[in-house]
Amino acid sequence: MAHITINQYLQQVYEAIDNRDGAFCAELLSFKHPHVANPRLQLSSPEEKCQQVLEPPYDEMVAAHLRAFQSHKEENWALPLMFAVTLDLRIFANNAEQQLQKKGKGQPGEMMEKAAEQLMSCFRVCASDNRAGIEDSKKWGMMFLSNQLFKIYFKINKLHLCKPLIRAIDSSNLKNDYSPAQKVTYRYYVGRKAMFDSDFKPAEECLSYSFHHCHRSSQKNKRMILIYLLPVKMLLGHMPTPQLLKKYDLMQFSDVTKAVSEGNLLLLHNALTKHETFFIRCGIFLILEKLKIITYRNLFKKVYLLLKTHQLPLDAFLVALNMMQVEDVDVDEVQCILANLIYMGHIKGYISHQHQKLVVSKQNPFPPLSSVS
């Protein structure tokens, strides 16, 4: 590969096209393939040569190493080709962004958005392929492209653009038949989007699927999925075991877990502060913050269990908070916290302002977390 001439290279591309060998053609057009290191292929104006050997649009395509494959109205054997090219496009856009940022030019996200537009038009071609034969359908390209687009949208913070993609795939009859790798990636992003929209139950389903179907050898990917799955599960009342955290090198979560189960606000505050940078960079800090509410709920439940009455003086909660070294809290704020817990369904009861008491239901006043939200 490293020593062939331009003619030999073009010959190989030509044959790959002629034999409909999409997979090999993709390699020949991918920047990850060794042929890119071949100096004999680096011509400043390859157009003429390409034009001699290949038919349009392959001449242009190969000359530019970057073009959509619109001419294939009836087939889909070039899909692997498209995958390689679009992947490279996204990576290039990313690099271009970084370079621009260093120079202080251009709006952030500009390159990525342009790349996204290109990918979106590929997606439309695939989605609107109404061929009778499923084997030839370009619909097989939809999930890969969605995944690429998700990556871009998450990077440039335009998550609302994921919605039409998710809708398109959901309504497709192929949705369960894509490769496992693609499905895992797809569910990962759909799960993260659901998290972002505070739809925790669907988020848990998607991320759990992703985690369990992720290949055993991809420890890094499994860890990434877990980073998002853990907060969601915790919000639904399921704490991870220390063994799980150790296995995936996620000990940052261990103090958080402990604090939440014990209703220990101080420990939670410290744990979140200690690993704040890590949590913020992963984009889960805001979700973990919501665990504070769960922690209040657990703490107050303990108060209820201790006092063994369903008419609880507000003062008792204040005492509990002070014991947890939460400073700067007054009775008014306690009422506020309780009002929120009731409003969200974590406590069944009401507050009597006149008697300064929380009156809870005699039956199941603290419903299990998984049944709420």
Add this chain to the structure above:
Amino acid sequence: ASISKSQNTTKTTQASRTTAEVCHHCLHRACVISVNNVLTFQCFLFSPQDWPQAMKEYVQRCFTACETEEDKDRTEKVLKEVLQDRLKDGSAYTIDWTREPLPDDSDSQSDSSISSDLRPQLSRRSQKVARGRGNDRDRGRGGGERGRGRGGKANRGRRAGLDFHDPNREAKKQSRAARFHKQLRSEPLVLSINALDLPDGTQEGLSWEDCPIVGTCQDTTKSYLRLTCAPDPSTVRPVHVLRKSLQAVKAHWQTHQDYAYACEQMKSIRQDLTVQGVRTDFTVEVYECHARIALEKGDHEEFNQCQTQLKALYKDNPSENIGEFTAYRLLYYIFTKNSGDLTTELVYLTPALRADECVAHALALRAAWALGNFRRFFKLYLEAPRMASYLIDKFVERERKVALRAIVKTFRPDLPVQYVQSTLGFSCLDSCMAFLTGLGVTFTASDPQKIDCKTSTASLAAS
């Protein structure tokens, strides 16, 4: 919406798939749908073409001869090329379609009604089609990365260098030679990427905005006009004049409070700075000033524009107000409920910035807001530093409504108005009452200063 629409029409199309029609516009069979038993074409990619009747009948015959769906797909592919060519060169109207062979028959080369230059094309294509079908038996689900292993392997052996065993080699060579006689491109291919030097001498990617000029205008005030090309230097004020301009605008705003005027003047100062490529402390000063004026007026859009520019400017020209404006940015994201950008902003907060009075306040407010701690939220609202309260004003009403809903639902049986007033940060009882009655809150019969929580819950839900 468009995706699901095509899904729906797919179903309709597939229901009427027995039709032997091809869309008259794009020649794509899937475009044809039957609406109330009338055939309609759902694509309008090309201008409608007048098909000669004989050609339409030819198309009908072609499809009627098809036995399977695959046949139809193949036929459509071939027809498309042929029909488009014929329509383009006008022969569609002159040839005798009744003697035109059906695509399947094209292997027999004896039919003289096909013009000779079209023949190699047709046979080559149907050859390609036939071959393709046969070879790719093991393709299975083509799309995924796994495709690499399947269709590829069968053909791997063939691509090693020059292949001496390919029976089709001669045919391919000939068709390639034939291609030189028929240029598929009318002009030589020229790529348009990386062409920094365009034929007319200008450089792509650079606009007039990238070439700073030096202004000479001495007028202090200047009205604002959007620029569409490089301005005349005599209309642009140099920095030392702009300093005076800024002072003048500030003074005018203070005495007259004429926002339209102030905004226009500020915009023209900003423009003069931009075209001269000035990005200094003074530029920062200008944007900070405009931002503050916009805040005072409540123009959050203009404010956001300025604030965005400031973010970029601060990289090279941090001012002592960087904390103040970072805080405003955080508050703005709370206003727009933009948790994505909020998270990004948090990533870039240095410890020094966090310690800044304004930033610390904004962060505390954000935390209270995120957890629904309205007590703390409104306490902080009343303690807002500098001009933060102008920004928080933008979403105070919204947060008060949310808080009231929770309060009214969770307190029983009644609640003093005074509690709501102090918890929701109202400066006086009257404004609190106005807020409550505006939302339909009801009061107890025995004491009009007490909210009847149960009935109020219903009225609030309705509002």
